[in-house]
Amino acid sequence: MSGASAAELPELRLPCRVAPGVYCARCCYGTEMPLTEDDVRRLERLGYRRAEFAVRGPDGVLRLRNVGGRCYFLDARTGACRVYEHRPLGCRLYPLVCVPGLGVTVDPECPLHHLVGREAVSALAPHVRRLVRAVYGRPLC
Numbered sequence: 001m002s003g004a005s006a007a008e009l010p011e012l013r014l015p016c017r018v019a020p021g022v023y024c025a026r027c028c029y030g031t032e033m034p035l036t037e038d039d040v041r042r043l044e045r046l047g048y049r050r051a052e053f054a055v056r057g058p059d060g061v062l063r064l065r066n067v068g069g070r071c072y073f074l075d076a077r078t079g080a081c082r083v084y085e086h087r088p089l090g091c092r093l094y095p096l097v098c099v100p101g102l103g104v105t106v107d108p109e110c111p112l113h114h115l116v117g118r119e120a121v122s123a124l125a126p127h128v129r130r131l132v133r134a135v136y137g138r139p140l141c
């Protein structure tokens, strides 16, 4: 991953707003989202400390920290992401996920998964694969 600014990063925007000012955020509860060093640096530039928002799992991978069962950055009242424009690359690409043995696919757990068409999958799959290589050091899908 390069040191791209948030505005340069790829993303998949879905209509997650369920009511004025209220967002679905299902994917932000019990998050296991891995972080790249670029993600961490981008969030640190906002004034957050790595030890607050990230935790390293037994597999050695740095991931978003859950507090009270939800992502550190989630506003539980509105479902809004407090760092939306700067959110981690994996959050930007979700519900695209890497499933070993299957490839890059759309997570059926996302209530809006049916809105993600083949063109979006094809266009963003290389970014998902690059993210996986950056996090795990090897291709998995």
Ligand code: SF4
Binding pocket: 027, 028, 031, 033, 064, 071, 072, 073, 074, 075, 080, 081, 082, 083, 084, 087, 088, 091
């Ligand atoms: S960083 Fe934002 S989008 Fe990603 S899991 Fe946390 S609250 Fe959700």
